Amino acid sequence: MSSREENTGCEQSVDAAPYVLGALDRDDSFRAHLDGCATCRAEVSELQLVVDTLPATVPPVLAPRALRERVLATVRSEAELLRAAGHQTDEPPKLASRRRSRRGPFMTAWVAIAASVALVAVIVLNNVGSTAPVRVTVAQVAPSISGAQASLRQADSRAELVVSDMPQPPLGKIYEVWLSRGSTSPQPTDALFSVTGSGSGSVNVPGNLHGVKEVMVTSEPLGGSSRPTSSPVLRVVLRA
Amino acid sequence: MQLVAAGDANAFEIVLERHADAAFSLAYRMCGRRSVAEDVAQESFLALWRSGARYDRTRGSVRSWTLGIVHNRAIDALRRSSVHDRRRASAEGLEEDIEAPERTDSQAIANAVSDEIRVALGGLPAEQRRVIELAYFGGFTHTEIASMLDAPIGTVKGRMRLGLEKLRGHLHDWEAVGA
Numbered sequence: 216m217s218s219r220e221e222n223t224g225c226e227q228s229v230d231a232a233p234y235v236l237g238a239l240d241r242d243d244s245f246r247a248h249l250d251g252c253a254t255c256r257a258e259v260s261e262l263q264l265v266v267d268t269l270p271a272t273v274p275p276v277l278a279p280r281a282l283r284e285r286v287l288a289t290v291r292s293e294a295e296l297l298r299a300a301g302h303q304t305d306e307p308p309k310l311a312s313r314r315r316s317r318r319g320p321f322m323t324a325w326v327a328i329a330a331s332v333a334l335v336a337v338i339v340l341n342n343v344g345s346t347a348p349v350r351v352t353v354a355q356v357a358p359s360i361s362g363a364q365a366s367l368r369q370a371d372s373r374a375e376l377v378v379s380d381m382p383q384p385p386l387g388k389i390y391e392v393w394l395s396r397g398s399t400s401p402q403p404t405d406a407l408f409s410v411t412g413s414g415s416g417s418v419n420v421p422g423n424l425h426g427v428k429e430v431m432v433t434s435e436p437l438g439g440s441s442r443p444t445s446s447p448v449l450r451v452v453l454r455a
Numbered sequence: 456m457q458l459v460a461a462g463d464a465n466a467f468e469i470v471l472e473r474h475a476d477a478a479f480s481l482a483y484r485m486c487g488r489r490s491v492a493e494d495v496a497q498e499s500f501l502a503l504w505r506s507g508a509r510y511d512r513t514r515g516s517v518r519s520w521t522l523g524i525v526h527n528r529a530i531d532a533l534r535r536s537s538v539h540d541r542r543r544a545s546a547e548g549l550e551e552d553i554e555a556p557e558r559t560d561s562q563a564i565a566n567a568v569s570d571e572i573r574v575a576l577g578g579l580p581a582e583q584r585r586v587i588e589l590a591y592f593g594g595f596t597h598t599e600i601a602s603m604l605d606a607p608i609g610t611v612k613g614r615m616r617l618g619l620e621k622l623r624g625h626l627h628d629w630e631a632v633g634a
């Protein structure tokens with residue numbers, strides 16, 4: 216037993232070190248114990264300062280540029296949605312429950328926006344580093360993948376579909392992008408994509424979107440299909 | 456961070472630029488695979504963006520808060536992966552896996568504080584350094600480490616604490632890290 220343990224007077228202080236190292240099981244009771252034990256809180260606070268220095272021992276590696284771009288694309292889209300949603304998203308509804316939300320204002324706004332994803336929002340952004348505006352159209356999401364988010368970003372003649380929190384396509388399947396001009400069957404594209412383990416991804420939508428009324432995504436066998444074999448999971452309705 | 460919490464994407468971009476390399480480096484050190492590290496870093500920064508209001512500067516620097524999120528996300532990823540992958544990631548000496556052109560400029564990154572920490576960690580008794588690395592970088596729980604090392608859980612916890620306390624004794628300038 217170290218002199219420190221003798222001094223603390225709390226036998227659970229032995230869990231402070233594994234706690235700050237992230238080595239306790241997630242359902243461990245030590246977290247609850249901390250709420251009522253000033254001794255252990257002080258121990259954790261001191262050891263946490265040490266643990267915070269450990270990343271400095273890691274060999275430095277450059278973060279991939281594509282990673283930064285993906286993160287920023289999502290953040291800028293969400294920031295514009297927040298702005299477009301306005302301050303009223305931060306206000307409680309007039310017939311709100313008496314239960315107080317534990318979410319902060321930003322999260323409240325975020326939830327409000329997430330709920331509105333079923334609708335279609337079109338926002339024109341300033342494209343950093345370019346004179347061309349970026350037109351962002353939020354996709355409608357099928358109930359089968361509720362929780363997913365997607366938007367089509369158009370700048371100049373290019374269009375990119377950006378998705379997040381989207382489930383992996385079923386085993387042996389891949390997501391395929393389709394263009395619908397309304398009067399004819401959806402046209403297949405060679406835009407096939409999957410998503411990362413975190414559910415994010417992006418794909419360039421090829422071809423001219425002139426006259427296209429909807430950009431759709433279905434789940435298709437690997438290699439893609441010439442005709443949709445399943446219902447769309449994403450649908451982006453474009454304005455004329 | 457107040458601006459980030461208010462949904463300012465430009466403010467977030469500054470945070471991302473300042474901490475992306477450190478976040479990715481930690482994720483890569485822990486996960487051992489670039490694709491997984493990218494996922495972890497991406498999830499972490501989006502979580503940071505969406506929870507900026509929770510940042511409390513009285514409890515540490517933005518760097519520490521960011522890397523704390525990365526660490527938790529990486530642990531989640533490791534605990535979803537196979538033990539084999541985790542053993543590999545927690546092994547020492549991942550440097551050989553890093554392509555030279557990917558390295559950041561050591562002159563820009565290295566500083567006296569990180570050198571001091573590295574030396575202090577390397578100077579710990581092997582059994583203490585091992586449990587700290589298995590826990591922090593490998594994402595193993597104390598019970599898993601006890602099983603791997605065939606040691607009592609109490610011994611593992613004791614080694615963790617002794618190691619951290621020795622580090623604390625060595626690191627008189629830790630407050631500067633991440634400032």
